[in-house]
Amino acid sequence: MENNIILESIKLRKEFGALVAVANVSIKVKANTIHSIIGPNGAGKTTYFNLLSGNLEPTSGRVIFKGRDITNLPLYRTAHLGIGRSFQITNIFPNLTVLENVRLASQALGKDNFKFIRDYRHFEQYEHRAYEVINQVGLTERALSQAISLPHGDKRKLELGMILAPDPELLLLDEPTAGMAAEEVPEIMELIQKVQKSGKKTVMLVEHNMNVVMSISDYISVMHQGQILAEGTPSEIASNEVVQSAYLGGLYSDLQVS
Amino acid sequence: MSEFTAPEVAKENIYWATIKNSRGLLITILLLAILPFIIALVDGQPFSELLSNDPGQSKFYQALMIEIFILAVYAISYDLIFGITGMISFGHAMFFGVGAYVTGIMFKSFGWSLLPTIGLVILAGIVNALIFGIVLPRVKGITWALVTLGIAEVFFIVIQSRELVDFAGAEIGLQGVTPPEYLNPVTERLRFYYLAMIFMILVYIFYKRFVNSPTGRVCIANRENENRAIMLGYNTFWYKLTALIISSVTAGLAGALHAIFHPIIRPDIAGLSFTIAALLMVLIGGVGTLSGALIGAATFRLLSFGLDRYLGGSSQIIIGIVYVGIVLYLPFGIVGTWNQRSVRRKEGREQLLRMFTGSKEKKQDENEE
Numbered sequence: 001m002e003n004n005i006i007l008e009s010i011k012l013r014k015e016f017g018a019l020v021a022v023a024n025v026s027i028k029v030k031a032n033t034i035h036s037i038i039g040p041n042g043a044g045k046t047t048y049f050n051l052l053s054g055n056l057e058p059t060s061g062r063v064i065f066k067g068r069d070i071t072n073l074p075l076y077r078t079a080h081l082g083i084g085r086s087f088q089i090t091n092i093f094p095n096l097t098v099l100e101n102v103r104l105a106s107q108a109l110g111k112d113n114f115k116f117i118r119d120y121r122h123f124e125q126y127e128h129r130a131y132e133v134i135n136q137v138g139l140t141e142r143a144l145s146q147a148i149s150l151p152h153g154d155k156r157k158l159e160l161g162m163i164l165a166p167d168p169e170l171l172l173l174d175e176p177t178a179g180m181a182a183e184e185v186p187e188i189m190e191l192i193q194k195v196q197k198s199g200k201k202t203v204m205l206v207e208h209n210m211n212v213v214m215s216i217s218d219y220i221s222v223m224h225q226g227q228i229l230a231e232g233t234p235s236e237i238a239s240n241e242v243v244q245s246a247y248l249g250g251l252y253s254d255l256q257v258s
Numbered sequence: 259m260s261e262f263t264a265p266e267v268a269k270e271n272i273y274w275a276t277i278k279n280s281r282g283l284l285i286t287i288l289l290l291a292i293l294p295f296i297i298a299l300v301d302g303q304p305f306s307e308l309l310s311n312d313p314g315q316s317k318f319y320q321a322l323m324i325e326i327f328i329l330a331v332y333a334i335s336y337d338l339i340f341g342i343t344g345m346i347s348f349g350h351a352m353f354f355g356v357g358a359y360v361t362g363i364m365f366k367s368f369g370w371s372l373l374p375t376i377g378l379v380i381l382a383g384i385v386n387a388l389i390f391g392i393v394l395p396r397v398k399g400i401t402w403a404l405v406t407l408g409i410a411e412v413f414f415i416v417i418q419s420r421e422l423v424d425f426a427g428a429e430i431g432l433q434g435v436t437p438p439e440y441l442n443p444v445t446e447r448l449r450f451y452y453l454a455m456i457f458m459i460l461v462y463i464f465y466k467r468f469v470n471s472p473t474g475r476v477c478i479a480n481r482e483n484e485n486r487a488i489m490l491g492y493n494t495f496w497y498k499l500t501a502l503i504i505s506s507v508t509a510g511l512a513g514a515l516h517a518i519f520h521p522i523i524r525p526d527i528a529g530l531s532f533t534i535a536a537l538l539m540v541l542i543g544g545v546g547t548l549s550g551a552l553i554g555a556a557t558f559r560l561l562s563f564g565l566d567r568y569l570g571g572s573s574q575i576i577i578g579i580v581y582v583g584i585v586l587y588l589p590f591g592i593v594g595t596w597n598q599r600s601v602r603r604k605e606g607r608e609q610l611l612r613m614f615t616g617s618k619e620k621k622q623d624e625n626e627e
């Protein structure tokens with residue numbers, strides 16, 4: 001196996017009854033890249049992510065992270081290995097403050113989780129890290145707001161912050177800008193790009209905005225009915241005939257690739 | 259990145275904040291400590307009589323307060339697993355019942371003294387929590403609640419069984435438990451009063467600290483959104499088990515106190531209705547607030563005391579109506595509403611509903627697309 005492959009899925013398959021949501025998908029993800037999965041609704045992208053992060057058990061196939069088989073790892077372990085996962089449907093602690101949401105995220109991989117007398121605010125490193133990340137995702141003003149009271153776009157930023165707090169190596173981001181106002185999207189994408197470049201991180205991204213995907217990705221896998229239709233750099237994908245006719249041509253006819 | 263400094267608000271002095279937030283607690287302790295004397299004063303009973311536990315209004319109300327202290331500990335132990343950690347148990351009364359019956363049986367049938375009995379109660383509490391916890395990785399939400407109900411019902415039936423009548427007294431209850439002389443609820447009531455009061459306050463302080471500890475915060479995270487907590491790397495099983503153990507042991511100790519205080523240990527204290535009582539007390543006071551459980555217990559006991567006294571038989575119906583009213587109009591409970599200072603009833607009701615149905619996704623579904 002190549003050294004610079006951080007994540008690999010081998011013939012990963014998920015059946016829901018008769019439906020094959022993910023059909024023997026094998027993908028290799030190079031370290032320090034942004035690798036996007038695109039495809040129409042129902043293609044199986046979220047299911048595929050759930051298999052990678054362990055939220056779903058595959059019908060068959062394996063997931064290899066940094067040379068290690070993580071297919072049957074307990075769910076909570078994936079974070080400890082350095083995998084952060086954001087969800088298409090916002091997944092936060094609704095009644096806690098933004099600060100507490102991110103603080104809990106940064107406490108998770110520390111060694112103080114089973115101290116149950118001392119006040120949590122004495123463990124300043126987590127709070128400090130939380131503020132750092134909150135600042136990074138642009139929520140400093142909202143740090144003490146209850147998460148549930150945030151506008152939708154800010155909730156997405158918060159979830160991103162919760163993923164970033166423990167400083168993972170691999171980020172699985174399932175439509176991080178879903179439901180965001182159009183003008184907020186570039187900001188978040190720039191942030192993802194910045195974090196990826198500066199922190200030697202690998203990002204796997206599901207994103208519907210084709211302009212964004214084409215400009216931000218190093219590699220793209222096109223998924224269709226649970227299968228990988230094509231793979232390659234953005235320009236390869238843009239000029240791929242199969243993709244053009246089956247997918248891009250129809251759905252994203254306004255797409256411009258430089 | 260690293261030269262970024264946290265804003266001032268993060269650096270509010272923790273000690274000062276703790277003291278500030280403890281004012282209410284200190285005043286409460288003071289009031290409870292002088293309460294027997296105040297009642298004696300009002301009653302016109304000399305303090306010498308009060309101190310020698312002579313009959314009177316003060317002695318009567320001390321008994322009521324002792325019951326409240328015990329109920330309060332029982333209620334707060336339920337708040338820890340329900341309000342803080344987000345698990346609904348329908349078997350909580352078993353934690354209390356085991357403590358009471360272990361105490362009664364060890365005293366009566368085996369002649370044990372207090373300390374080893376308390377040791378056994380603690381041990382039994384841990385075992386209880388393990389029994390409830392063992393199924394946690396497999397079942398969640400309402401299914402777990404039903405499992406706890408099943409386990410508790412088994413215990414409820416066992417203690418009433420004919421086979422164990424010599425030990426547990428079957429459906430009549432366990433009678434003839436002789437408490438140690440220095441804790442005799444009749445001749446040493448004032449001492450018992452202070453013991454129960456101090457016990458309740460220590461439990462409260464410990465719980466408060468626990469909830470504000472790194473472990474306690476994860477319990478709250480589990481309540482808020484278990485899936486997210488797991489994805490962050492928390493093995494939520496251990497946190498839930500920790501909460502269960504703490505809860506079970508404290509409820510067991512409250513049960514032990516109950517066994518010493520009451521001449522009869524009735525099986526009801528291990529039944530579903532007593533679990534519902536815990537739930538009600540927490541709902542009245544405010545779910546997940548801890549202090550609400552104490553206030554809820556006081557309200558619960560005083561309400562049934564007052565209504566029983568003035569209305570007799572029909573009081574149960576009135577009590578039921580009052581509870582429905584509280585849940586509808588004070589969905590955050592007394593303390594929760596006080597904390598919010600503004601009643602957002604609809605939101606509160608939805609929040610309560612989510613706690614029971616366990617659907618954390620409900621609110622979030624709206625965000626899709």
Ligand SMILES: Nc1ncnc2c1ncn2[C@@H]1O[C@H](COP(=O)(O)OP(=O)(O)O)[C@@H](O)[C@H]1O
Binds near residue numbers: 046
């Ligand atoms: N838990 C499930 N049970 C049954 N079918 C599912 C489940 N999750 C997803 N599916 C189905 O699998 C297919 C792929 O869904 P999904 O992975 O969400 O697609 P995408 O994220 O690409 O839009 C869809 O047809 C969807 O209806």
Ligand SMILES: [Mg+2]
Binds near residue numbers: 045046047088
């Ligand atoms: Mg999806």
